[in-house]
Amino acid sequence: MISFEVGSKGVTLEYEPHFGGNAWVTRELKAAGKVTLSRVFFFRTSDLVAETAHGAAHDDEADEDDRPLYRFRFATTKNGYHRIPGRILGIDNDVLIVAEGIALDRKVFVAERNISIFRRIAKLKPGSEIVVGGDRVDSIAVEAFGELLERFPNSIEVDRYAAARVETILGEFFDGATSARDHYESYLNRRNAGARGRALRRDELLRAEIDKFVYLRETLSSWLARAASYSEKEWQKMVVGVILLLFPKYVAVLENVRIADFYSRPDKRKNRYVDLCVVDANGNIDVIEIKKPFDDILLSRAIYRGNSVPTKELSGTIMQAEKYLFHLSKWGVEGERELSKRYGSALPAGLQIRVTNPKALLLLGRHRRTDGTGGLTENQSFDLEVIKRKYVNMMDIVTYDDLLRRLDRIIVSLTERAGSAGLGQRADKRGTERRD
Numbered sequence: 001m002i003s004f005e006v007g008s009k010g011v012t013l014e015y016e017p018h019f020g021g022n023a024w025v026t027r028e029l030k031a032a033g034k035v036t037l038s039r040v041f042f043f044r045t046s047d048l049v050a051e052t053a054h055g056a057a058h059d060d061e062a063d064e065d066d067r068p069l070y071r072f073r074f075a076t077t078k079n080g081y082h083r084i085p086g087r088i089l090g091i092d093n094d095v096l097i098v099a100e101g102i103a104l105d106r107k108v109f110v111a112e113r114n115i116s117i118f119r120r121i122a123k124l125k126p127g128s129e130i131v132v133g134g135d136r137v138d139s140i141a142v143e144a145f146g147e148l149l150e151r152f153p154n155s156i157e158v159d160r161y162a163a164a165r166v167e168t169i170l171g172e173f174f175d176g177a178t179s180a181r182d183h184y185e186s187y188l189n190r191r192n193a194g195a196r197g198r199a200l201r202r203d204e205l206l207r208a209e210i211d212k213f214v215y216l217r218e219t220l221s222s223w224l225a226r227a228a229s230y231s232e233k234e235w236q237k238m239v240v241g242v243i244l245l246l247f248p249k250y251v252a253v254l255e256n257v258r259i260a261d262f263y264s265r266p267d268k269r270k271n272r273y274v275d276l277c278v279v280d281a282n283g284n285i286d287v288i289e290i291k292k293p294f295d296d297i298l299l300s301r302a303i304y305r306g307n308s309v310p311t312k313e314l315s316g317t318i319m320q321a322e323k324y325l326f327h328l329s330k331w332g333v334e335g336e337r338e339l340s341k342r343y344g345s346a347l348p349a350g351l352q353i354r355v356t357n358p359k360a361l362l363l364l365g366r367h368r369r370t371d372g373t374g375g376l377t378e379n380q381s382f383d384l385e386v387i388k389r390k391y392v393n394m395m396d397i398v399t400y401d402d403l404l405r406r407l408d409r410i411i412v413s414l415t416e417r418a419g420s421a422g423l424g425q426r427a428d429k430r431g432t433e434r435r436d
Contacts, residue, residue, distance in 0.1 A: 002038065004074065004104040011075040011082050011104060012049060013041065017068065025070050026051065038106070039114040042090050047072045080134060091122040098133030101142050111152045144301050206418040210411060216245055217407040224366075224400055227293050236290045239363070240276065243288070246403070247361075250278040250286075252347050260335060261327050274324050278361075279347060283354040285339065287324045289317055291364035293400045295375045298365040298384060308383040314365070314397075321360035321395055328358050360395035367401040 005012040015025065015037055028035040029045045036042050049071040075082040081096040082104070089095060089109070095118055102108065111117055121130055131139040223230075223238060230238070239246075243253055254277040261270040276288040291297070297313040310318070328335065332355065339353040347353070368375050376384065388397045 002041075002106045005071075006077075006082075006099075006104060008077065010073065010077050011084075013037075013043075013072045013074040015070045015072070023068055026068070038110050040089065040110045040116045040119075041072075042088055043072045047088070049073055081131070086122075089118050090116065091119055092127060093118075093122050093125065093130045096129055096131045096134075096136075098139075098142065101133050102145070107149060112155045115152075117149070117152065141301060203418055206414055210414045210418065212245065213407055213411050213414065216242060217404065217411065220246075220400070220404065220407070224293055230292070232292050235292050236275065239290050243276075243278065247278070249280050251281050251351070252279040252343075253277075254279065254285075254343050254346055257339070257343070259324070259327050260331050260338075262330065263327070272324070272327060279351070279353060283347075283351050284356050284358070285328070285353050286358050287321055287328070287360040289321050289360065289362045289364070291317065291362075293364070293366050295366040295368065298399070299376065299380050308380045310387055314387075317362055317364060318391060318395070318397075321362060325358050325360055325394060328355050331355060362395060362397045363400070363403070364397075365399045367399055 001016045003014045005014060017025070025035050025037075029048065033045050034043065051068060051070050074088065075084045075097075077083075077099055080099050082099055084095040084097070086093045086095065097104070097108075109117055118130060128138075132145050133139060133142040219242065223235075227235065240253055240255070244250055255275065257274040257277045258271050259274060261272045264270050274287055276290065278286050278288055280286070291313070294313075297311050299308040299314075300311045302309070331338075336353055336355050339355075340347075343353065366375060367381070391397060
């Protein structure tokens, strides 16, 4: 059992083995001069303050009352922070935790299955101090850190994630596991089997469109429910499979598109690669950036003069898209010829690529958290809309919840036009449930 004793000048970690008479810590310190506790805390012999037992020597036959108690120097307290040397947590960064506002216990440092929380944070912030709480500008807010601890995966989540990964990787090798595209094509074949040889009526065309968008909405919703089980590459591949159905104006999707950059090195052309480009029915090329649907990558938790500002993830994605659009536009007619020649086989016959004021579509983030609760306040939603409007002339920033709402409204509109009041009510009800 691990506990912490906080004094005016520092913090001591107290460790009492779960099993009576278990003196393995003493043996480790004598043999190697160091010991590791819970796979997270790393101590040297010089860190040991005291080793005591309840009235007996430390041998393997001691009873319950003879359990040893070890006390290690853990942190020094100064200027309102507990400073923990990085080596004690197995990282290069010293960790500063505000002395008032966070109660030190094991769960602050150790997650389920002995995962080091600060080791994960250190991977995102190499080389510099990690500060939790207080007034420092580089600190992690106490509220944000508390939310991190609450949302860190527990054992059940880890097991389900592992199961989902296995299903994702191996599912296609088992009988009955077919892709979303296969399901959709099979459905269309069944739907249209009796319609051959006669002209489709307007209501049949509308119903076919309704069925398509209902299928897309349900497919996207099911993917979002399991989004954590996919890597970003896997997620992009899945969304690309239905991108032309989600955005009917486009007729072709081009992957890993090589474009020319004449500005990074003025004396030499440099190649840049765009993950996804789309081409519309007139040959105009646009850029698409697809990110995994995390629910906290849109707005920073830090407030600047009462305003919410974009996260680094959102700002970086916007900047990346702007650069792609800049280089495409500067490439001009030469670029049109090269792209048309290189990707002609992926285009409808006779279509040439045109670089005509290209735009970008950014598909990322969510308004809702994975547990279904709202992820943005009313003020944050307003600030996010301001950010979207700022770039509206060159890119469309769309969250996955935006996309679901668009599909809901398309379905309701088509259903009303088809004159099916019952289906309209059902579609509207499902759309309302997502928006509430």
